[in-house]
Amino acid sequence: MRAAVVVAILGIGMAAGAAAAIGTAMPGVANPQRAHVNWMVKCQGCHRPDGQGTPTTAPAMAGQVARLLAVPGGREFLGQVPGVATAALPDDQLAELLNWTLQRFDPVHMPAGFQPYTTDEIRKLRETPLRIEAAAKRARLVAALEMHRRIDAARNQKGDGQ
Numbered sequence: 001m002r003a004a005v006v007v008a009i010l011g012i013g014m015a016a017g018a019a020a021a022i023g024t025a026m027p028g029v030a031n032p033q034r035a036h037v038n039w040m041v042k043c044q045g046c047h048r049p050d051g052q053g054t055p056t057t058a059p060a061m062a063g064q065v066a067r068l069l070a071v072p073g074g075r076e077f078l079g080q081v082p083g084v085a086t087a088a089l090p091d092d093q094l095a096e097l098l099n100w101t102l103q104r105f106d107p108v109h110m111p112a113g114f115q116p117y118t119t120d121e122i123r124k125l126r127e128t129p130l131r132i133e134a135a136a137k138r139a140r141l142v143a144a145l146e147m148h149r150r151i152d153a154a155r156n157q158k159g160d161g162q
């Protein structure tokens, strides 16, 4: 009984330790706890706590948001979408939150050598937020992404690309 309690406590401690390790390992995220709270307060109403999105109104972050970093214009887009650019947060916390969002919800698609958004970059991007045109711009980027994927698939089929 006593051993079981100790094991349980150890288990919780290890899980917390692992989470903290993952948190501090995120480039561009000085304070993962603060980023998470900002996500809860400013973003999850639309994008849901687990980043799964809301069908027809807010796209999922989970398992896909970082793919946009791979298309030309994608990086800028992520800093200019209305939900990001107009969030009531100072530039440094917004940069942190965007870096956290990408790495927390879509680690698989993070490009190698990812350069985190800086406070300065976010400050400039949010000076020109997208408005009504955001949806159309997003559709163009996603189409470009699909095209890249088809080219990659064709290359792989021919066996001359990685």
Ligand code: HEC
Binding pocket: 039, 042, 043, 044, 045, 046, 047, 057, 058, 059, 060, 065, 068, 077, 078, 081, 082, 083, 084, 087, 097, 098, 101, 134, 135, 138
């Ligand atoms: C009112 C609902 C709403 C809120 C709040 C919101 N978003 Fe969004 N978000 C959207 C919609 C809708 C899109 C798709 C682009 C567009 O039409 O604006 C989007 C797009 C995005 C994208 C681009 C990726 C993609 O697939 O289009 C990112 C990144 C993002 N949101 C992050 C955030 C973050 C971080 C916050 C909190 C600071 C946030 N959003 C708050 C609705 C919202």
